[in-house]
Amino acid sequence: MAWDVIEKTAGTRRASNMPDYEAARRQFTWTEARRMLDGLPGGRGLNIAHEAVDRHAAGPLAGKLALRWLGRNGTVRDFTYDELRRQTSRFAGVLTRLGVQPGDVVASLCARIPELYIAALGTLKCGAVFSPLFSAFGPEPIHTRLEKAQARVLVTTASLYRRKVSDIRARLPHLEHVIVVPGEAADAPAGTHNLRQLLDAADDRFVIPATQPESLALLHFTSGTTGQPKGAMHVHEAVVAHHGTTRTALDLRPDDRFWCTADPGWVTGTSYGIVGPLTVGATGIVDEADFDAERWYRILQQERVTVWYTAPTAIRMLMKAGVDLARRFPAPDLRFIASVGEPLNPEAVVWGVEAFGLPFHDNWWQTETGGIMIANFASMDVRPGSMGRPLPGVDIAVVRRTGDDTVDVVTDPGTVGELAIVPGWPSMFRGYLRDEARYRRSFAGGYYLTGDLVRMDPNGYCWFVGRDNDVIKSSGHLIGPFEVESALMEHPAVAEATVIGKPDPMAYEIVKAFVALKPGHEASETLRLELIGFARTRLGAAVAPKEIDVLPGLPKTRSGKIMRRLLKARELGLPEGDLSTLEPEPAAGTSTSGGTS
Amino acid sequence: MTDQDLLALVRQSLAKVAPETATMEIAADAPLREEYDLDSMDFLNFIIGLHKATGVEIPEIDYPKLGTIAGAVAYLAERRGQT
Numbered sequence: 001m002a003w004d005v006i007e008k009t010a011g012t013r014r015a016s017n018m019p020d021y022e023a024a025r026r027q028f029t030w031t032e033a034r035r036m037l038d039g040l041p042g043g044r045g046l047n048i049a050h051e052a053v054d055r056h057a058a059g060p061l062a063g064k065l066a067l068r069w070l071g072r073n074g075t076v077r078d079f080t081y082d083e084l085r086r087q088t089s090r091f092a093g094v095l096t097r098l099g100v101q102p103g104d105v106v107a108s109l110c111a112r113i114p115e116l117y118i119a120a121l122g123t124l125k126c127g128a129v130f131s132p133l134f135s136a137f138g139p140e141p142i143h144t145r146l147e148k149a150q151a152r153v154l155v156t157t158a159s160l161y162r163r164k165v166s167d168i169r170a171r172l173p174h175l176e177h178v179i180v181v182p183g184e185a186a187d188a189p190a191g192t193h194n195l196r197q198l199l200d201a202a203d204d205r206f207v208i209p210a211t212q213p214e215s216l217a218l219l220h221f222t223s224g225t226t227g228q229p230k231g232a233m234h235v236h237e238a239v240v241a242h243h244g245t246t247r248t249a250l251d252l253r254p255d256d257r258f259w260c261t262a263d264p265g266w267v268t269g270t271s272y273g274i275v276g277p278l279t280v281g282a283t284g285i286v287d288e289a290d291f292d293a294e295r296w297y298r299i300l301q302q303e304r305v306t307v308w309y310t311a312p313t314a315i316r317m318l319m320k321a322g323v324d325l326a327r328r329f330p331a332p333d334l335r336f337i338a339s340v341g342e343p344l345n346p347e348a349v350v351w352g353v354e355a356f357g358l359p360f361h362d363n364w365w366q367t368e369t370g371g372i373m374i375a376n377f378a379s380m381d382v383r384p385g386s387m388g389r390p391l392p393g394v395d396i397a398v399v400r401r402t403g404d405d406t407v408d409v410v411t412d413p414g415t416v417g418e419l420a421i422v423p424g425w426p427s428m429f430r431g432y433l434r435d436e437a438r439y440r441r442s443f444a445g446g447y448y449l450t451g452d453l454v455r456m457d458p459n460g461y462c463w464f465v466g467r468d469n470d471v472i473k474s475s476g477h478l479i480g481p482f483e484v485e486s487a488l489m490e491h492p493a494v495a496e497a498t499v500i501g502k503p504d505p506m507a508y509e510i511v512k513a514f515v516a517l518k519p520g521h522e523a524s525e526t527l528r529l530e531l532i533g534f535a536r537t538r539l540g541a542a543v544a545p546k547e548i549d550v551l552p553g554l555p556k557t558r559s560g561k562i563m564r565r566l567l568k569a570r571e572l573g574l575p576e577g578d579l580s581t582l583e584p585e586p587a588a589g590t591s592t593s594g595g596t597s
Numbered sequence: 598m599t600d601q602d603l604l605a606l607v608r609q610s611l612a613k614v615a616p617e618t619a620t621m622e623i624a625a626d627a628p629l630r631e632e633y634d635l636d637s638m639d640f641l642n643f644i645i646g647l648h649k650a651t652g653v654e655i656p657e658i659d660y661p662k663l664g665t666i667a668g669a670v671a672y673l674a675e676r677r678g679q680t
Binding site for chain 2: 533546
């Protein structure tokens with residue numbers, strides 16, 4: 001069905017940071033955007049942590065609330081800009097004393113605790129590269145990323161260390177220091193440093209060393225269809241985009257109370273959960289707890305959140321809980337709500353109006369872009385289901401690849417092609433770590449190719465159509481099939497394995513695996529559950545398959561490649577397309593299927 | 598249904614979502630989501646499993662009460678007592 005356009009009033013437009021989108025697009029330059037930042041004193045360059053923290057701590061915002069942390073059990077910890085400056089300076093001092101050099105990788109594996117934010121900004125202060133890992137990863141994804149990053153330091157908690165790191169540490173020769181946030185027992189496991197003790201012993205003054213805008217700052221892992229995860233490298237210059245896009249796409253101002261629900265283990269939680277709101281001088285809310293509908297409504301109300309940036313899976317779970325629950329917790333301060341992670345369905349956009357009197361503003365970007373590229377803006381009418389229009393300073397095209405380095409630009413409105421962006425925005429990734437060839441393959445014909453298929457309507461709004469590859473989007477996270485398949489193949493009963501994204505009404509897609517067994521193993525419900533548990537133990541909940549089907553054999557092309565797309569077509573009940581390259585399948589034998597949903 | 602039966606049923610529902618927990622000792626008051634690595638989807642599926650096994654309607658607002666083994670058993674016992 002067609003959804004009505006949600007029109008904005010003249011008053012809403014005028015009150016926004018960017019009242020006139022067309023004019024802003026014409027006038028915008030990144031050079032101007034850079035001028036809104038200070039740079040390091042004495043012309044010593046540009047450092048994200050200075051723009052986010054120290055420059056505010058040195059001025060009228062010093063006593064202002066920078067971060068309010070809400071603990072799972074009701075604890076509240078507040079950090080003013082000055083307190084955040086002192087804590088992050090201490091952490092930068094700790095790293096320096098441990099011998100960390102500019103360019104060294106400092107990784108984190110933490111739930112949303114204050115120390116994670118201190119570690120991130122402190123790492124940037126001392127010139128090292130911050131690489132956040134998601135705490136719901138299991139030991140194998142953690143190992144893969146730490147090894148690839150050659151991380152020298154890991155910041156984690158005592159509990160996560162014991163459960164997920166201690167067993168893989170011997171396989172991480174580059175990892176010299178593990179710094180742990182102690183648990184209730186206030187102890188640090190053997191072979192680790194106690195963060196509390198290190199911070200207490202450190203000076204709360206730290207002079208940020210000269211930082212080139214092109215120095216590496218952030219390393220975010222993301223996944224492709226094939227091979228191991230890719231480490232997308234970002235530089236300090238990215239802060240120009242973090243700051244600018246937080247103002248234009250999220251309409252954030254210094255007097256806002258901003259809640260980004262994303263975990264800093266993923267790029268959204270770093271760019272907009274840490275850096276963006278602080279550079280603007282706003283107050284950021286951080287909730288340690290996992291999603292819970294009533295808790296979330298209470299936070300919106302009690303913390304008087306004004307701007308809220310969340311994800312489709314969470315919005316759909318709130319919808320499931322019903323609009324009545326939302327109305328029991330009126331949040332009159334809320335003025336702008338946005339979503340990212342996977343395309344937001346039009347029902348959810350419109351539900352925002354019902355529940356909060358505001359439509360959700362979907363936006364689009366990815367790990368490689370470092371910041372929001374396409375958005376529904378506060379001043380712009382919302383076409384429910386659309387990702388919006390490109391930001392000022394971001395030039396996009398819809399293209400078709402025609403050769404290794406050539407593309408055709410699709411000019412007919414409504415025609416599907418791959419979303420492409422003209423390079424040059426400050427938060428563009430500068431490479432995949434130790435994988436130059438893969439980086440080069442991301443560009444063709446003068447564009448960065450995103451791998452997302454879109455169409456553009458005659459009004460210039462972009463609409464997501466699908467991925468151009470087999471990467472799975474689940475609960476706002478990208479999951480690469482290879483990583484999951486490799487883990488399943490380690491099980492003694494598994495002969496072959498393949499993984500697809502199965503559409504899901506809540507999570508957009510869930511990871512679903514198909515396996516064929518080695519001779520001598522029988523398919524059974526017991527084995528199916530064992531495989532799920534096996535995968536969960538290695539990969540963690542964020543990556544492990546939610547469903548596994550055991551099949552007599554997996555369909556393959558004549559060259560022996562498993563036909564993931566055929567399995568997906570079958571799963572969806574779609575026509576199977578051209579099967580001429582398909583090998584005959586083994587005779588149907590015992591098969592068991594089913595899942596947890 | 599005794600509390601013992603309900604306990605077995607809660608453990609079964611958990612083991613369908615996180616099969617590796619089937620053979621683990623789980624403290625009655627351990628927070629399941631954090632300690633046993635359930636993401637939002639897993640937790641939702643755990644609740645759906647409890648609903649299917651008992652017929653008890655579990656509104657979203659009550660989900661936090663089912664965050665531990667003891668909490669889930671007590672909740673189901675109480676709700677079954679009401680019907």
